[in-house]
Amino acid sequence: MSDTIAFALVSPDRSLFDEKVKEVTIPAENGEMQALLQHTPTIAKLGVGELSCTLTSGTRKRVVVTGGFVEVLPERVTVLVRTAELPEEIDTKRAEDALKRAEQMLLHPDEHTDIQRARMAFARASARLKAARHL
Numbered sequence: 001m002s003d004t005i006a007f008a009l010v011s012p013d014r015s016l017f018d019e020k021v022k023e024v025t026i027p028a029e030n031g032e033m034q035a036l037l038q039h040t041p042t043i044a045k046l047g048v049g050e051l052s053c054t055l056t057s058g059t060r061k062r063v064v065v066t067g068g069f070v071e072v073l074p075e076r077v078t079v080l081v082r083t084a085e086l087p088e089e090i091d092t093k094r095a096e097d098a099l100k101r102a103e104q105m106l107l108h109p110d111e112h113t114d115i116q117r118a119r120m121a122f123a124r125a126s127a128r129l130k131a132a133r134h135l
Contacts, residue, residue, distance in 0.1 A: 005037045006076040007053055009063065011084040016063055022054040024077045026070050027127075035072045042072040046081060048123040050131050062087055062134060064127045066120075090132040099125035 004020040024035045027049030033042075046068045054060050068081035102122035105113050 003037055004056055005035065005039075007079075008077070009051070009065075009079045009081065009084065011081050014084075016084055016086070017053065017061075020056055022056060022058075024051070024053045024079075026051055026077075026079065027065065028070065033070075033072075035070075035077045038074045039072045039077075041074065042070075044070050044072075046070060046079070048120060049127045051079065051084075062131050064090070064124070064131045066124055085128065085131075087131040087134060090128045092129060092132045095125050095128040095132065099129065 002020070004022060005024070007017055007019060007021045007024050008015070009017040022036075026033050026035065026044070027047045029045040029047040032049075033044065035042075046065060048066050049064070050062050051065045052060055052062045064085045064087075065079070065081040066083040068079065070080075071078045098121060102118050102125055105118035106115070106122060109115060109118070
């Protein structure tokens, strides 16, 4: 029996993965989870963060995801995301600017500040920068 699990990652505009992998690490809304072959069936809401998988070659691939859902079955992981970015697609200057803006909104909120939105922007910019720096 193979020790690989089928993995599919799909956003509204493209399919990023559809292959066998050794494992998948997923940023679920309530914390990070790892899926391996024969994982207990699970459905979870995604948070914002870095999803990673280990290919059969041993290479680790990373993708920054924002929102969506994951279905984990004993032999398959399917991730449907609102947005997904590969590290090489990330504009680090833009991500740094977004991080600074979100940080300022959180440090100095006013009556118009949407704190939840600022937290999401901060998390997304942080994840984008972390992934881009792993290149």
